[in-house]
Amino acid sequence: MKPNQQYSFLIADDHSIVRQGVSLLIKELFFNVKIFHAGSFKETLKIASENKIDLLILDINFPDGNSLSIMTEAKAMQPDMKILIFSALDEDIYALRYLNAGASGYLNKGSNEDEMKQALKSMMVTGKYITQNIKDRILDSYISKKPINPLEQLSNREVEVARLLIKGFGNLEIAEMLNIKKSTVSTFKNRIFEKLEIDNLADLIDFFNLYS
Amino acid sequence: MKPNQQYSFLIADDHSIVRQGVSLLIKELFFNVKIFHAGSFKETLKIASENKIDLLILDINFPDGNSLSIMTEAKAMQPDMKILIFSALDEDIYALRYLNAGASGYLNKGSNEDEMKQALKSMMVTGKYITQNIKDRILDSYISKKPINPLEQLSNREVEVARLLIKGFGNLEIAEMLNIKKSTVSTFKNRIFEKLEIDNLADLIDFFNLYS
DNA sequence: ACTTCATGTAGAATTATTTCTATAAAAAAA
């Protein structure tokens, strides 16, 4: 980050109030900035294609498209642009996924002002921002060699059972469909939950929505 | 709204970036204001109990409690305080419920700056803010007495229980959270399923994804 | 070849959930 150089930011969030807040924060932190606003997937790509952007601050909750593809497309246009994901969603679940897909930082919307300033500064100075929590998780997954996609841990039969569970079938129904005892279904369910480190159906549904 | 009088606002939102944005907006719109911030259910009530507040701008997505009860409790402390709900959740589903429970306005987080300013001005001048859409829906549902959205068939308590169910909590956990017996939770669950004509959690999750 | 680990399978004991029934209170309709 050189002094007296103009930096340009693109704030992509479907809530204008959030964009204004972020905008204010950037202006407090840096001099001579150029700030673009985008309230949708389409706008984000349009602005990114027409302007040089140093940092894209991206919410991953757009109604009109999924952010993994925004990232890929935007990166293709501007390989040097850094991306900071700024999301209300649980970083434990989403951060690694987005970092893998090309983001250089993940900032939680629940963060306080200091953390946000730290994140913005860090993005401009070092080009990245990752919380200790996420660093730990990356290390863990490297050491334990567990796949980034947790569903890969499941055996075929486990996936079969899991798919029926997320369709809303009960243990007994599944047992009948697969011609096994309901206690066996229970065992599979338990092993699925253990492997994914969850303990209820809602989380299993989340997992499948996320990773498949 | 008299000139030169100091008005006090309480912004209750778990995202500090949103509070900052709203704060900025208020300062642009009014002179001589006093602004309080609250990041949680507890803080909101504490501040509302210790300070005279003219307008509470309330997000309805707190991790530590449900906003219907915040409203009731806060209103009990300060009957003259106006409440503007400021939420990312679909107004079609939630607005009527909150207006019924004592809010005087419902502003969507996706609104643009003009709408937000309009809402804030309207709250201070006329004491209320309701979009044309909501007015129409009030009329429609008054005339036909049939809810457009199936989730509107659910009572407040039923929605409360449903939201906990789709987060993955079990009957007993929910019972403890709401201080009722687990059998009561069962009854609510049954009624929810009956009303929505479903019979499992996965479908309930679908319903909420679809209609909210 | 031997051991270890993952997989597919179940039974028994324990817990949790559902179903059915009931009731007081509030709201709406007559």
Added chain:
DNA sequence: TTTTTTTATAGAAATAATTCTACATGAAGT
């Protein structure tokens, strides 16, 4: 104002799911 309906609540009985344990089989590692 009385009657009916909806809402919020719970207990008991019936049913379903979970937990814990176990074991045979095949694959992978040493």
